[in-house]
């Protein structure tokens with residue numbers, strides 16, 4: 001559908017009727033040829049914003065998928081890179097593309113790492129976690145970091161109702177709510193459930209000190225504000 005070698009409309013429909021885990025297992029071989037894979041521009045802008053805060057030791061990619069986040073972690077981490085995801089299909093692709101990294105199968109809502117990383121990142125995955133599940137996710141990442149460690153992820157600016165994207169995302173979320181009301185297993189993916197204010201509050205409640213920086217390289221909205229910001233959530237303590 002997205003390119004000659006990308007998934008067909010039928011394959012996307014089958015994926016959308018599966019659970020999140022099974023859906024990504026099915027999509028994995030063609031995932032990198034879909035717009036769902038985080039674009040290199042976002043990964044490079046993230047690495048650029050992290051560079052002055054580093055170098056970091058060991059890095060973790062939360063919901064790593066096929067391993068896109070390696071591109072953001074590699075330039076700023078001197079230690080080992082680990083990716084965690086619950087789709088074995090996505091992890092298999094990541095393993096093949098980046099055999100030097102460690103790839104761990106786990107549900108990020110129940111992470112068991114303890115004080116092992118200096119930097120954690122996450123791309124394109126927050127919409128898969130319900131607001132009620134965010135505290136468990138953030139507590140797990142907080143535990144996974146060493147004191148002084150940083151959890152960083154980009155977040156898009158809210159769209160004004162005058163933009164077409166505002167209505168497209170609203171329409172997607174409404175369609176997903178209808179789908180999840182009538183079909184099992186649920187496929188959790190909502191674009192509008194993770195506004196910056198709520199995410200910030202949940203990070204603070206998990207024990208992080210939170211700030212954001214604009215990702216200027218990714219452009220500006222019509223009102224002059226940045227299209228994306230990088231959330232920087234630090235686990236307090238001396239590194």
Ligand SMILES: C[S@@+](CC[C@H](N)C(=O)[O-])C[C@H]1O[C@@H](n2cnc3c(N)ncnc32)[C@H](O)[C@@H]1O
Nearest residue numbers: 037038063065068085086087107108123124128
């Ligand atoms: C849109 S993909 C993003 C992949 C990659 N981070 C990227 O930017 O290209 C979302 C990924 O999150 C994973 N995922 C969603 N919910 C998860 C959970 N509860 N535990 C572990 N992985 C999860 C999916 O398996 C999928 O690989």
